[in-house]
Amino acid sequence: MSVKLCAVRALSPIHCGTGQAIGGIDLPIARERPTNIPLIPGSSFKGVLRAMGTVEPVHLAVFGPEPKNASDNAGSVQFSDLNLLFLPVRSLRATFAWVTCEYMLRRFVRDAKEAKKDLPALPAAPLSTQAKLGSDRLKVPPERVIFEDFDFEAKQDPAWATWLQKAASILMTTSDDQQRFVQRACLVDEDVMAVLLETSMEVTARNRIDPETHTVAKGALWTEEALPVESILTGLVVATPVAQGSGPALSVAQLLGHVETLVGRGAVQVGGKGTVGRGMCEVRLT
Structure with a gap:
């Protein structure tokens, strides 16, 4: 078995919906029930990658046989849900900040450990009135940070900067993106993060025009929720060789190499509303 860490960066808003209206939003995004953290379901991500390939032995080994032969054997690669790690939030300085909290970081550290990635110790969580920074890029004089309607005391922490690097x-x-990430990443209290997860999603009102009247068709006005552009999500890709019919199982290097080839072709479109520009992502396996 071999485990890779998968990082997804949103190049456009991502809509992985649930198909069920919640509150005032007709088409909400998928979230974890206990934590309310947005996610890309592993089934959605796997389906997108499967559709990018052709019916060749290595592709079928990774994703499993065609539907008519689905009972023959399972695919050799498992894709976990991709959970939000850093949420982009409007900032008075530097345009936006990548915001996270201790709970989301600890989940990432756990996954990174599975993929044999060594990370420094996490810094202590800030108070609810504070925001920990890795640089002074987000600071508003004298020592403040302002996100949306939130005003925090800025706390520049060397341990946080080391972890971010x-x-x-x-x-x-x-390297340029890595530098910008360190400058913009911010750690806040979990209670603050819970509010941002509710209020910082992109919500768009859409309609359909009646071709005869050139006005909104009856019942054709709705709202869609999406993860904002620059969201960062992470998960795991696990390769466990499975024998394919009478042939031998492929090696984990061959299996993961094929997945890396697929995501290395360029931007990957994930979720719904792709024809209106939703779901373009940069995917990285390490």
């Missing part, structure tokens, strides 16, 4: 090498593909 290591995490950036896992999450970001270029």
Whole structure:
């Protein structure tokens, strides 16, 4: 068995919906029930990658046989749900900040350990009135940080900066992006994060025009929720070779190499509303 850490960065808003209206939103995004943290279901991510390949032996070994032969054997690669790790939030300085909390970080550290990634010790969680920074890029004089309607005391923490530098090498593909990530990443209290998870999603009102009247068709006005652009999500990709019919099982290097080839082709479209630009992602396996 071999485990890779999968990092997804949203290049456009992502809509992985539930198909059930909640409150005032007709098409909400998928969230974990106990934590309310947004996610991309592993089944959605796997389906997207499967559709990118052709019916060749290595592709079938990774994702499993065609539906008519689904009972022959399972696929050799498992895809976990991709959970939100850093939420982009509007900031008075630097345009936006990547915001997270201790609970979300600890889950990431647990997954990173499974993938044999060594990370420094996490810093202590801030107070509800504080925001921990890795640099002064987000600071508003004298020592404040302002996100949306929140005003925090800025706490620049060397331990947080050290942790971010290591995490950036896992999450970001270029040195420039790694530097920007360290400058913009911010750690807040879990209660603050719970509010941001509710209020910082992108909600868009859409309609359908009646071709005869050129006005909104009856019943064709709805709202869609989406994870905002620049969201960062992480999960695991696990390769466990499974014999394919009478042939031998492929090695984990062959299996994961094929997945890396698929995600290395360029942006991957995940979730619904792809024809209107939703769901474009940068995917990285490490």
